Amino acid sequence: MKDWVIDDDALPIERKSILPGEGFFVPDSIEDEREDAEAEAALTGADVAVVADPDADGLACTALVREVYGDAALVDAGPHDLDEALERVAEYAEPDARVFVCDLCPDAYDDVGAPLETLVERSGPVRWFDHHQWDDAVAEAVREAGVDLVVGDSDEECTADVALRSLDYEFPEYLAELAAVTRDHDLWLREDPRSDDLADFSYWSDPEEYIEAVAEHGADLPPEIEEFLAEQRVEKEALIEKAVERADVEEVGPWTIGVTYGRCSQNEVAEALRQQGTDAAVVVKPSGSASIRGTDAFERAHEVAGQVNGGGHPKAAGCKPDIYDDMLDYAHHWTTRGAVAKQVIVDAFRNLEYDEPDSDDERADAEGAGE
Structure with missing residues (x-):
């Protein structure tokens, strides 16, 4: 495979948002050899x-x-x-x-x-x-x-x-x-x-x-690092915008969940979705992993991730669904913008137990009893 095929610098933002970074395409065996050598030198x-x-x-x-x-x-x-x-x-x-x-x-x-x-x-x-x-x-x-x-x-x-x-x-x-x-x-x-x-x-x-x-x-x-960050954030903001634009909203039980896909900064995407009224956000990455972010209205992100090969905190968790058997599965993942991973994670939200809200009649009866 030619290097230019996975060269990040040659990709327009739209395609970069959909595909994983260069490191994804390096076989684990080669990566392990590199990490072994680096660890030996450091240790x-x-x-x-x-x-x-x-x-x-x-x-x-x-x-x-x-x-x-x-x-x-x-x-x-x-x-x-x-x-x-x-x-x-x-x-x-x-x-x-x-x-x-x-x-x-x-x-x-x-x-x-x-x-x-x-x-x-x-x-x-x-x-x-x-x-x-x-x-x-x-x-x-x-x-x-x-x-x-x-x-x-x-x-x-x-x-x-x-x-x-x-x-x-x-x-x-x-x-x-x-x-x-x-x-x-x-x-x-x-x-x-x-x-x-x-x-x-x-x-x-x-x-x-x-x-x-x-x-x-x-x-x-120091200032030189701040300048470096400012340059990098131009692309960062563009990738965040792409992910927010392609987000869908799912209603699961009492929660409104924003679900999206893309190579992006998941925290900023989750914050943008929160401002749009979601209680939780799922950001599926091109690499196959996903980030789950909660709010004060949803503090069970770790419970969702725990069902999908992951874990974390009540408001911030990560996972990688066990759904990728070969490169064709990854190709499907990229071309469908993470459709299978999204569904698996949304289903994990559905598996959570929660109290059903009272019906209007039940609330009315309760209010009447208190008069």
Whole structure:
């Protein structure tokens, strides 16, 4: 396949919105080899290692760990390749290395049990900081494996908050502020405009570049980074607009759900749909995954995602329906704008139990009885 076929820079916005990025088309075997080499290079000789989600929250945790311990090797991971990241740390880090796992939550202990137990056996202390919705049995099993697990309240804290209070260290004020601004975006509070800058910069930059910047500047990014973000946001806004334009509205029980498809910033799309009157938003991505966002009227996003190979928070969750058997399924996904994935996720909303509203007659009888 010619490189230009998947070259993002050559695609117009309409097509870019429909198709996944270049990385999607790299086979896992090649990606695994690259990640193995990078992990070996980073972890060889490392006395401290961090396995973290490479978003603003996970990378803020890494910056905090480095503030305390100096150099710390970073192995970035998502929920679906956490086991591989733990294996790499166990294999390549120094014996008795201090290990931190940040901003990651396994769906089941069996997903990570074997590599985690190997890591605990070979390494020094293993500490795990998170703020997602943990299954009690999974949390107990992780602790029984010998891990110091601290899970914050997902409605109140981001993982950087958890790391800040759990590490025995007097952090400078600007790093405490970094955790607070990270929380503002991660919990979708939207009260501090700097939090969008952090989220966008973590997405568009290399993880090491992000960590270096926030370790030095905290939440107040320097002018050259602000200029970079302004340039990137031109395309970002165009992709958001495409996703909002193609959104449909579904009425499921007592909820109004906005459902759309596209390569885009899911939080901003969900906010636009909320302003249009939806209680929840589903953003299906070209890669096959999806983001589910709630509001004060719908705080069960994690329950929906849990039915569709995912999980998360009451107002913010993610999943990837198990519906893709071969490339033809993905081709159908792109050409139908995620039709099957949308249906599977909307059906998960329908599976939720809820109280039926009283009928008009029942309400009238109740009001009459109270007179």
